[in-house]
Amino acid sequence: MLYSGKSPAAKRADFRSALASGELLRFPGAFNPLSARLIERKGFEGVYISGAVLSADLGLPDIGLTTLTEVAGRAKQIARMTDLPAIVDADTGFGEPMNVARTVQELEDAGLAGTHIEDQVNPKRCGHLDGKQVVDEHTALQRIRAAVDARRDPNFLIMARTDIRAVDGLQAAVDRAKALVDAGADAIFPEAMATLEEFAAVRAAVDVPLLANMTEFGKSELFTVQQLADVGMNIVIWPVSLLRLAMGAAMRGLDELTENGTLTGRLGEMQHRSELYDLIDYEAYNHFDTSIFNFTIER
Structure with a gap:
């Protein structure tokens, strides 16, 4: 944490x-x-x-x-x-x-x-x-x-x-x-x-x-x-390298929004919310004080 x-x-x-x-x-x-x-x-x-x-x-x-x-x-x-x-x-x-x-x-x-x-x-x-x-x-x-x-x-x-x-x-x-x-x-x-x-x-x-x-x-x-x-x-x-990869993905995503008005076609390229929550260790914050961090992580 x-x-x-x-x-x-x-x-x-x-x-x-x-x-x-x-x-x-x-x-x-x-x-x-x-x-x-x-x-x-x-x-x-x-x-x-x-x-x-x-x-x-x-x-x-x-x-x-x-x-x-x-x-x-x-x-x-x-x-x-x-x-x-x-x-x-x-x-x-x-x-x-x-x-x-x-x-x-x-x-x-x-x-x-x-x-x-x-x-x-x-x-x-x-x-x-x-x-x-x-x-x-x-x-x-x-x-x-x-x-x-x-x-x-x-x-x-x-x-x-x-x-x-x-x-x-x-x-x-x-x-x-x-x-x-x-x-x-x-x-x-x-x-x-x-x-x-x-x-x-x-x-x-x-x-x-x-x-x-x-x-x-x-x-x-x-x-x-x-x-x-x-x-x-x-x-x-x-x-x-990681900045270049991230900015390249961001450029393609913005182009997709411009062309199609949605990012549905790019969902497979994104870090899933559950993966992000795991990386930032949301669970530990939840256990630290459930009276404040009383959420449930969706899988």
């Missing part, structure tokens, strides 16, 4: 143990708290919270327009709904190194299991668009050092994302990944790798967990979980 009964500290400790197992962890992207609960119900290992999704949820493009307050607040709402660890996209850290430090502590307080900080210039842009720019290595390392110094729970995962592959090539990405690890990054997110061989090259260069981004319509081929496991990836995310 209500929120997860597992503390953020326990989620972080469990996440670290899972990473140490060497198994590939699957983190679909949640677009709201209820979808995070569904991800858990379907047996995945974690929840990813995408900056692109948080921006789109506000009707904004993914170009650094969201604020720390907006990201931390929404991430808290999502993370507290599930026993799974949740990782959130913190873009460039919302400012200078001191802002990065504050970002980490705000996200710790929000119950996240980890975050990633990227090396794009601010304002950033979507990692799979052309025309990206990255900061110099000194600035990138300052961000990660500030994040590591600021955290209070040593199990809170500080991941460094590098977008330099699309700017200066694979070798530059390998070199920067090494430097970011030396600066204290617990994990590396090499963005927009084009092939499995490129993922493997980063894997060979660093001895920390690696994240693979399987976003649709981007620079990377959509590799399978098994393919990514075979080249040594530790986490795979599908950051915007």
Whole structure:
């Protein structure tokens, strides 16, 4: 009932143990708290919270327009709904190194299991668009050092994302990944790798967990979980997939209303009311106080 009964500290400790197992962890992207609960119900290992999704949820493009307050607040709402660890996209850290430090502590307080900080210039842009720019290595390392110094729970995962592959090539990405690890990054997110061989090259260069981004319509081929496991990836995310599926269904439903004036023909595509009630655990609320929650769930 209500929120997860597992503390953020326990989620972080469990996440670290899972990473140490060497198994590939699957983190679909949640677009709201209820979808995070569904991800858990379907047996995945974690929840990813995408900056692109948080921006789109506000009707904004993914170009650094969201604020720390907006990201931390929404991430808290999502993370507290599930026993799974949740990782959130913190873009460039919302400012200078001191802002990065504050970002980490705000996200710790929000119950996240980890975050990633990227090396794009601010304002950033979507990692799979052309025309990206990255900061110099000194600035990138300052961000990660500030994040590591600021955290209070040593199990809170500080991941460094590098977008330099699309700017200066694979070798530059390998070199920067090494430097970011030396600066204290617990994990590396090499963005927009084009092939499995490129993922493997980063894997060979660093001895920390690696994240693979399987976003649709981007620079990377959509590799399978098994393919990514075979080249040594530790986490795979599908950051915007559930939002895209949901919005695609919503578009088709609105078109159906326009054309036919009813959604009768779409009932088979909908989550049934009983399935929704089961997911949000209506029964537990009913048992909590039958003098208030005195309804009956129809099956």
